Amino acid sequence: MKTIKVGIAGVRGLSTMKGFQAIDDVEIAAMCDLNEEHLNEAADKLGVEKRYRVFDDMMESDIDAVVIATPMQCHVPQVIAALEAGKHVMSEVTAGVTMDELFWLCETVEKYKKVYMYAENYIYAPQVQLVKALVNAGFFGDTYYAEGMYMHNTSNLLVYPDGKTSWRTYWQDGVRGNFYPTHSIGPVMQWFPGDRITEITTFSPGVRHPYGVKQDSGTTTMCRTEKGNLLNIRTDCTSPHPHNMDYYHLQGTKGCYRSKTNDKDWHRVSFIGEDSPSHAMQWKALEEFNDYLPERFKTATQDQKNAGHGGGDFFIVKDFVDAVRGDVPPAIDVYTACEWTAVGLLSGISVTNHSKTLEVPRFRPAMPLEEKKIPL
Numbered sequence: 410m411k412t413i414k415v416g417i418a419g420v421r422g423l424s425t426m427k428g429f430q431a432i433d434d435v436e437i438a439a440m441c442d443l444n445e446e447h448l449n450e451a452a453d454k455l456g457v458e459k460r461y462r463v464f465d466d467m468m469e470s471d472i473d474a475v476v477i478a479t480p481m482q483c484h485v486p487q488v489i490a491a492l493e494a495g496k497h498v499m500s501e502v503t504a505g506v507t508m509d510e511l512f513w514l515c516e517t518v519e520k521y522k523k524v525y526m527y528a529e530n531y532i533y534a535p536q537v538q539l540v541k542a543l544v545n546a547g548f549f550g551d552t553y554y555a556e557g558m559y560m561h562n563t564s565n566l567l568v569y570p571d572g573k574t575s576w577r578t579y580w581q582d583g584v585r586g587n588f589y590p591t592h593s594i595g596p597v598m599q600w601f602p603g604d605r606i607t608e609i610t611t612f613s614p615g616v617r618h619p620y621g622v623k624q625d626s627g628t629t630t631m632c633r634t635e636k637g638n639l640l641n642i643r644t645d646c647t648s649p650h651p652h653n654m655d656y657y658h659l660q661g662t663k664g665c666y667r668s669k670t671n672d673k674d675w676h677r678v679s680f681i682g683e684d685s686p687s688h689a690m691q692w693k694a695l696e697e698f699n700d701y702l703p704e705r706f707k708t709a710t711q712d713q714k715n716a717g718h719g720g721g722d723f724f725i726v727k728d729f730v731d732a733v734r735g736d737v738p739p740a741i742d743v744y745t746a747c748e749w750t751a752v753g754l755l756s757g758i759s760v761t762n763h764s765k766t767l768e769v770p771r772f773r774p775a776m777p778l779e780e781k782k783i784p785l
């Protein structure tokens with residue numbers, strides 16, 4: 410089998426390192442980072458010779474695929490450059506920073522016909538996959554409501570240790586609304602098969618924090634789906650609160666799930682049954698249902714588990730490599746990436762306009778020009 414040569418842009422891309430190293434016939438062949446010190450540190454770790462400060466220079470090399478893990482505002486320009494250079498792409502979150510960028514992204518992926526996969530890694534957490542399997546097996550009945558919450562105070566990341574202003578000051582905390590929605594939306598959308606988000610409304614208590622940036626003191630975005638389901642997405646990167654970046658809740662007609670909120674807590678489910686009638690529901694540990702985990706999680710090798718998150722960090726990379734080899738479509742394609750990212754971009758408009766409800770475009774192949782807009 411032909412070896413797939415991969416380049417990595419941005420040090421955060423090292424999170425894929427163990428995953429790639431655990432797959433035969435894949436070589437991490439090049440590394441790119443604007444910061445020379447970061448570049449050499451990362452490339453030494455990877456043992457790669459080909460090192461680039463300028464992304465476009467790496468695109469002239471013989472790599473087949475690239476992981477883009479640079480700051481958010483670099484994603485779309487770099488994805489476009491990579492696709493034009495004939496490379497397959499796995500892009501970090503979020504997909505883009507403006508609605509126009511999302512439309513360009515879809516157009517470019519369609520034009521160059523290379524793989525674009527969105528690296529929404531939170532979907533690959535074993536508990537998210539297990540709940541998905543239980544949804545598919547009918548345990549929850551008809552699922553109709555979910556919550557996803559991302560609490561991560563990033564005030565220490567607004568300025569780099571060397572005193573330079575970080576991109577986060579502008580592209581995250583420098584905007585209103587939910588700038589980082591997909592770690593919450595991605596997992597919960599796994600539990601609504603065949604559904605998509607059609608409209609959103611965002612609420613916020615305004616700016617209550619002392620950091621001197623525009624970002625809200627948390628936002629709550631209510632999302633309505635095509636099938637009439639309701640999602641409640643809370644993101645807060647400024648309030649004083651212990652980190653809790655992967656809290657989820659799911660409700661269906663026959664049962665519910667609540668994720669753990671800290672290391673002493675446990676993932677729990679409750680289903681209607683003889684010992685658990687609907688008026689007196691009892692919790693059970695989610696792990697009692699581990700038999701339903703997808704087979705590949707149950708049989709993950711030590712190498713695969715070592716990649717991180719019970720094998721999740723391996724499987725996301727494996728899905729990308731399988732798509733590059735042409736075996737399967739990308740697990741999270743460009744249209745899904747744009748839908749989830751658009752929720753965040755539209756939330757900024759909603760929250761600054763009295764929580765106006767906004768329609769989410771239906772991202773799909775050959776989307777007509779008249780739909781590439783923000784309807785008010």
Ligand SMILES: NC(=O)c1ccc[n+]([C@@H]2O[C@H](COP(=O)([O-])OP(=O)(O)OC[C@H]3O[C@@H](n4cnc5c(N)ncnc54)[C@H](O)[C@@H]3O)[C@@H](O)[C@H]2O)c1
Pocket residue numbers: 418419420421441442443444447462463464478479480481483501502503528530575576
């Ligand atoms: N999926 C996750 O769990 C997760 C976690 C953290 C960050 N992220 C995402 O990863 C990305 C990077 O975040 P971070 O925390 O590593 O940021 P960071 O600021 O710590 O690091 C960014 C790196 O990219 C380099 N860089 C900047 N512009 C570049 C360019 N044009 N070309 C090449 N290199 C460039 C910088 O020198 C720096 O080393 C962001 O998109 C963020 O949203 C995802």
